Amino acid sequence: MNNGLSPSEIAEYMKKLTAYYSNQDDDKLLTDIIETVNNQKAQGKLNDESILNMTNTLRRFLNEDQKERLDRLLEKILTPKIG
Numbered sequence: 001m002n003n004g005l006s007p008s009e010i011a012e013y014m015k016k017l018t019a020y021y022s023n024q025d026d027d028k029l030l031t032d033i034i035e036t037v038n039n040q041k042a043q044g045k046l047n048d049e050s051i052l053n054m055t056n057t058l059r060r061f062l063n064e065d066q067k068e069r070l071d072r073l074l075e076k077i078l079t080p081k082i083g
Contacts (some may be wrong), residue, residue: 010046030073048078 021029040046
């Protein structure tokens with residue numbers, strides 16, 4: 001995930017992302033997440049299993065409202081199961 005970046009470079013990148021999205025509405029963030037996930041899936045760099053592994057790790061740090069929002073996001077980014 002770090003694309004060869006050092007921990008300090010990752011921290012700086014995260015600060016920039018936080019600053020950018022603090023001035024945006026939730027829809028912009030969700031749209032960007034969905035677009036990024038779809039692109040990563042299309043390139044074979046991301047799959048549903050890795051998404052679920054990441055979100056299961058993250059879930060324990062979230063409050064109930066955040067968990068509900070995460071679940072709604074997952075509904076939009078996970079590949080629908082047929083049958």
